[in-house]
């Protein structure tokens with residue numbers, strides 16, 4: 001099992017109970033839809049997978065490792081291994097695919113050497129090799145969404 005939630009509850013400090021005793025498992029390669037009304041706790045659940053939020057009760061495992069007990073120093077590594085596409089993605093229309101990725105990395109303080117190495121890797125990984133110099137307007141909706 002890739003993702004395991006055991007009796008997970010989340011009570012925010014303001015007293016809102018966002019999740020109440022959630023248990024679920026997601027297998028490798030599984031395609032999962034998470035549906036629910038606004039405020040149902042979907043974002044809270046996703047945030048707990050990459051330890052943006054910690055549960056108040058329960059256990060969470062990612063590839064058999066406890067996300068809750070993980071040391072703070074291990075969190076960046078966990079996050080590098082998870083790809084999440086946010087609904088509010090922003091691409092700069094006047095920058096190419098390559099430039100958009102490089103720009104996003106510059107914003108988070110990546111070193112130029114890492115940017116040079118990583119940009120082609122990322123393009124390859126998301127299957128956009130050959131489209132490096134395309135602008136967002138020249139890509140399909142799905143192709144545009146292939147970044148985090």
Ligand SMILES: Nc1ncnc2c1ncn2[C@@H]1O[C@H](COP(=O)(O)OP(=O)(O)OP(=O)(O)O)[C@@H](O)[C@H]1O
Pocket residue numbers: 012013014016017018036037038039040041042043044045
């Ligand atoms: N940081 C926070 N502090 C306090 N309460 C929060 C916090 N984040 C979310 N909540 C509350 O927790 C509940 C679940 O919120 P969550 O963002 O997980 O819902 P959602 O299902 O993603 O909703 P939407 O469909 O609107 O994005 C809501 O009542 C929300 O107001």
Ligand SMILES: [Mg+2]
Pocket residue numbers: 042043044
């Ligand atoms: Mg949400």
